[in-house]
Amino acid sequence: MTAAPARSPRRYDPDRKNRIIAAAIDVIAEHGVAGTTHRRIAAAADVPLGSLTYHFTGLEDLLEQAFTHHAEQMSPVYEAHFDRVRGRADLVEAVTDLVHGDAGADHRDWAVAYELYLAALRNPALRTVTESWMRRSRAVLERFVDPTTARGVDALIEGLVMHQTLSTAAVSRTETRTIVAGLLGVQP
Known part of the structure; x- marks a missing residue:
């Protein structure tokens, strides 16, 4: 009787699913949804390709979870940005800062957000993610203005x-402030 070959121990990796989701967000930011593949995500997460099918039912499921995770990460950053707002003049400044990248979101974060919006046009499950994210954003703004x-x-x-x-010719802070102030009825 020959002994059964020794099996290599299973690698314990409790954070693998989260690492895959984070890698998916990076791949989306770099390649867009159209360029996001299982192989690219697996390579970016440094996991075997089979790990993706183990943790997710398919690429759409993975994208939905990645976009949900991204929205859940960005919402508290957005909410915190408005913590010091006490009136409409403060709101004008907070919105101006947000538009000009002074609120914790960078070009990569906005690229992922716009990829989500584009993908949600064709995928109803992603519309749920965008609706939830927009509802949270509006709830923050409703602390200062009507719905x-x-x-x-x-x-x-x-x-x-x-x-x-x-x-290619970005709007200046002054122009942004004037636009926001006009909408909110605040003298710039």
């Missing part, structure tokens, strides 16, 4: 950041 104005300010932030990110 309709909060929706407008939220949309203005998204649009101004998109212009800031994509434009």
Whole structure:
């Protein structure tokens, strides 16, 4: 009777799923959703390809969990940015700072957010993620303005950041402040 070959011990890696999700966010930021593949994510996470199918039902499930994680990480940063706002003039400054990258979000974070918005156009599960994220953003703004104005300010932030990110001639802080102040009825 021959002895059974010795099995190598299973590698204990309790943080593997979280590492895969973090790697997926990095891959999305670098390659966009269209360029995000199982192989790229596995390589970025330094895990075997089979780990992705073990932890996720497919690429759509992984993307949904990655985008959810990203939104959950960004929401507290967004909320904290408005902690010192005491009135509309402070709100104008806080929104201006947010648009100009002084609120803890960088170009990579916005790239992931815009990839989420684009992917949500075709994937209803991702619309749930975007709706939840937008609802949280508006709830922060509703501490200072009515719900309709909060929706407008939220949309203005998204649009101004998109212009800031994509434009070859970025909007100045002064122009941003004037635009935000006009929406909020504050003298710049």
